[in-house]
Amino acid sequence: MKDVPGIRLQGYDTRWHEWLSQMYGVPVALIGRMTAMRSERLYRMVRRWYVTEWCNVGRIDYETPGSWRRSFFDAPDAEPNGPLWVWPTREASWGMLDFDPGEWEPKATTAAHLTAIAHLRYVLTGLETDPDVWTSERILRRRIEPGFHIHDGWLLDEDDYDKIWGIEVELSRKFGSGRLAKNIAAALESAAHHNLAGVQYFVRGEELRRAVARSANYLAREQGLDLSNLHIHDLDATLARREEA
Structure with missing residues (x-):
């Protein structure tokens, strides 16, 4: 400096x-x-x-x-x-x-995604920098073992400090060969391996919310997954609600 x-x-x-x-x-x-x-x-x-x-x-x-x-x-x-x-x-x-x-x-290819994650973090935890409250993807890349999905962040549950949630932000539909379902399965597997409470998805738009829900239901049927630890939220509604509070 x-x-x-x-x-x-x-x-x-x-x-x-x-x-x-x-x-x-x-x-x-x-x-x-x-x-x-x-x-x-x-x-x-x-x-x-x-x-x-x-x-x-x-x-x-x-x-x-x-x-x-x-x-x-x-x-x-x-x-x-x-x-x-x-x-x-x-x-x-x-x-x-x-x-x-x-x-x-x-880079232009990742700018929108990084912007959405940063905005979400700010409305959920403000300018808190304690990595145990919000563990950023940059820090997770140093902690997570190779081969496991890296979430967009880990969030400490403000109502139960014994729980940590994996956070996923989705802005657009992923097409091809069940890609969305595979990503959801990987996010849940990584959460289970690291003893997280589950995964919270923040998605942009009703169409994408329905697609995530359909893919999650498919996994529940085909693999017998318990989806009680998967929560889907409207990203923009979350941001707007917190900004207005």
Whole structure:
């Protein structure tokens, strides 16, 4: 981290530093949506992180038109295209995670999924960084034995601290050769192996919710699985309900 005259990072900055290190990174606009922070304050905060060199800021080009506002982070001769993302550097994440996470930068192919997971985590647990409350996928990759499904996160049950749930976020239907059913079976198997309470699916849209339910019922019939430990939620309804609370 670079010392910059006139800039002193506060505890709030450190909390975000740890949270983002666990979650890889997020769109800058998502921080504003989650916190209801005014744009001027939001960009001042992210600029503070950027000039002290603990984070990268860059755009993800989805190759689709959009109304993108120029910012401090754009080169003077660059045409802004795509949303701005912020993600801690490898060294900064290493300091927060206590392991070398390797190089990472956001990609258009995974951006929507990572955004949804980060948003869900924030509405469920806020800016809590205790990995026993929410264990991020990045941390799980260091813990889970090879061959087992890695959930999008593990969540401590706020009503029963003896229970931990595997969290899965699905944004679109997976087609082909029973792929969705296989993913559900793998998620449940991994949850059972790691003594979790079960799996909570957060899905986008009624069509996908029905598809997950059909696949789960198929597994129950064909493999005799007990689905009492599988819960399916509407992702957007969950986010909206928590944001309005």
